Amino acid sequence: GENVEQHPSTLSVQEGDSAVIKCTYSDSASNYFPWYKQELGKGPQLIIDIRSNVGEKKDQRIAVTLNKTAKHFSLHITETQPEDSAVYFCAANNYGQNFVFGPGTRLSVLP
Amino acid sequence: GAVVSQHPSWVICKSGTSVKIECRSLDFQATTMFWYRQFPKQSLMLMATSNEGSKATYEQGVEKDKFLINHASLTLSTLTVTSAHPEDSSFYICSASDSGTVGEKLFFGSGTQLSVL
Numbered sequence: 001g002e003n004v005e006q007h008p009s010t011l012s013v014q015e016g017d018s019a020v021i022k023c024t025y026s027d028s029a030s031n032y033f034p035w036y037k038q039e040l041g042k043g044p045q046l047i048i049d050i051r052s053n054v055g056e057k058k059d060q061r062i063a064v065t066l067n068k069t070a071k072h073f074s075l076h077i078t079e080t081q082p083e084d085s086a087v088y089f090c091a092a093n094n095y096g097q098n099f100v101f102g103p104g105t106r107l108s109v110l111p
Numbered sequence: 112g113a114v115v116s117q118h119p120s121w122v123i124c125k126s127g128t129s130v131k132i133e134c135r136s137l138d139f140q141a142t143t144m145f146w147y148r149q150f151p152k153q154s155l156m157l158m159a160t161s162n163e164g165s166k167a168t169y170e171q172g173v174e175k176d177k178f179l180i181n182h183a184s185l186t187l188s189t190l191t192v193t194s195a196h197p198e199d200s201s202f203y204i205c206s207a208s209d210s211g212t213v214g215e216k217l218f219f220g221s222g223t224q225l226s227v228l
Contacts, residue, residue, distance in 0.1 A: 044204070046216065103154045106152075
């Protein structure tokens, strides 16, 4: 089955700097890769996603890149702000199968 | 994005009682809903997959008689924790897939913090 690894487990950046979180997956059949942001005491919120027919997708300060050959995808957050502090989860999915989540990255943006 | 509503957001109950958690998809029909359990500082642990009109599929190690799941309509799934005990205390989160024209997307409810005394 699918296995998703995520690094780093914790990340601290200064406000205004960029943050990058990387995930690797094992099943080459996976074709959908969402990223979720979870704030304390809340459910995960979908912030950006990418499908396997696209190499990069951007939405304002966040972007996701996908390397199908290497089977990894990354979340990029630019100009970080304190409100970006949260736990971020990546996931991989093949249509009709269950989503498999990474272990999460705790991002702290220091003012 | 699509909205998934989950209630209650927190509940405290006595040991031995049952607790029901509701999960509703507000602006889309969800043929499949998922229930997760999350321990502090850990990832999401899938408990069961709920399909409308059929029995839920439970993950290995999850007691189906303790965690009763009912998916009676395309917009509502419920999780009932029966005879709750302190070890059942956890954060429970539901999610629903929106099978739009470009494939499934997964949206989460706000979670329910269960504390069993």
